[in-house]
Amino acid sequence: MEILESTEGNIQIVKLEGRLDAPNTEKADDFFSKKIVATQENIVVDCKNLDYINSSGLRILIMGLKNMNKKNLKLILCNLQKNIKDVFHFSGFTNLFNVEYDFEAAINEAKN
């Protein structure tokens, strides 16, 4: 799995590419823990090229969401592939997260 970082104005962009599976759990956990401690801005996670996620991956994102909430910041997801959307839906996580249809909508949400 690749994790690519960029910014759009002040907004922090994180692109996840490939598979957030068991072998990549530690890498992703490490990344998000540090990123969320450090950030003073909202984060948009672009999942366009994220092909796979399991419950450990979900756990990382939900911990991230909890910690962003504590800082009064937003963690916004966008561009979820169908299967990934199903994983969120069946876990009951969809309505907890701020999930936007596309990148532009996510950026607009992050600006508000």
Next chain:
Amino acid sequence: MKNQIINIKSRVSGIEIMNQKLAKICEEWKISKDVAFSMNLALEEIVTNIIEHGYKGVEDYDIIIRFTLEKDKLRIQIKDGSPEFNPFDVEEPKDFNAPVEEREIGGIGIHLVKKFTDNFTYRRGNNKNIITLQKNIE
């Protein structure tokens, strides 16, 4: 009917080998991307559970995985020698609508296994836990 078996160790590198094997098999057997996704998810959740809870994180135990292609279904059997435990008996998470701060994160994995497969069974035989996952092929 087609069959393939692998034996992995109870550690993350074992899961990596297992995932690669499943991807290769799905390609060889021309399994759709959606079925491959569902079965990879179900298999990873079961095996992660075995490693973390059954084998308590000890890395040198064996897990035997058998992949079977029948006319209209893909079946995966997972056999391990950890203490008797039926993961499907565990109570489902109740608080699916609770606010994020109150959500219990555990238990989601097995819930996903149930949602992403068409059939799942557990039995104890020969001092082994034997789990079967099944997915219909469109």
